[in-house]
Amino acid sequence: MAPTMGASDSKASSPTQEAESNAVASKNHHARILHIDIVKMTRNKSSIRSVIPSGAWGLGLLSQPATPVIAAPTVQVFDINITESLVLAAQDGWCKALLQISSDYASGGITKAKATAAKVIDQAYAFEFGPVAFKPTLTTGKHTFRTTRAGALANFVGNDPSFPLDTGFALTPWRTCKVVNQVIQLSGALAITMGNVVFSDASGELTSVDKTWGFMKEPDGSVRIILHHSSLPFKP
Incomplete structure (x- = not known):
């Protein structure tokens, strides 16, 4: 069971x-x-x-990394380096200005020539910043060196009782002006040139002077003469 x-x-x-x-x-x-x-x-x-x-x-600041906002920088370029082309342009401008003073004297007399010369000096030379090392070709005695604007103006157009021997170099009826460089030195904002400047007058006669220039490029981009030495070639 x-x-x-x-x-x-x-x-x-x-x-x-x-x-x-x-x-x-x-x-x-x-x-x-x-x-x-x-x-x-x-x-x-x-x-x-x-x-x-x-x-x-x-705000979710801990849940994801913060992304910094980077603004575009402000870029400023200060280019005060002088170049050969700027130097050659300044020399050419000096020659053209000389011929313009001579032409204005022929067409408008001393008043017109002096007004043009004043503009040329203010634009081409650095007298507004201080003395310029300027030694013209035909100067002597206490007026050999023209470190002031007035002395430079008298050299170009004469007619200043403070410089009685100045007859006005730019008043000659010049027809051509040519710069022949032997040396061009560039260093930052400064340039130095040495060579000759050859002029021809209305009769075709040539005059050659030994010329040394010092040019400075200013912060505004202009090129000014800070040194100008001129003399006649030595004849033994």
Whole structure:
């Protein structure tokens, strides 16, 4: 006769039920761990909040790196270097100015010639900044060196009682003027030239003088004469 199953035996768990029970227990275990981690994170975040300004979290300043705004720089170029082309242009301008003074004297007399010469001196020479080392060709005695604007003007057009020996070099009826350079030295804003200037007058006669010039390029870009030495060639 087969044994009869008792009440306790009828409640025994099947293998499937046992597996489901173990799965539920595992889920409960992981849920408890997750709860503990969330609590820890909340506490840590609270600690961070206590030392970081409250607005930082809301503005998202901690969630992404700040991108600096870099403005374009203001660039200034100070180019005071003199060039050979500037020097040659200044020399050519000096010759043209001399011929213009001579022409104005022929057409308008000393008044017109003197007005033109004054403009030439103000534009070509650096007297407005101080003395110029100017030694004209035909000067002597105490008036050999013309470091002032008045002395330079008298050399070009004469007619100044303070310089009685000046007859006005630019009043000669000059027709051509040519610069022949032997040396051109460039150093920063300064240039020095040495050579000859050859003139021809209305009769075609040529006059050559030895010429040394010193040019300075000013901050405004203009080129001014700061040294001018002129003399007749030596004849042994």
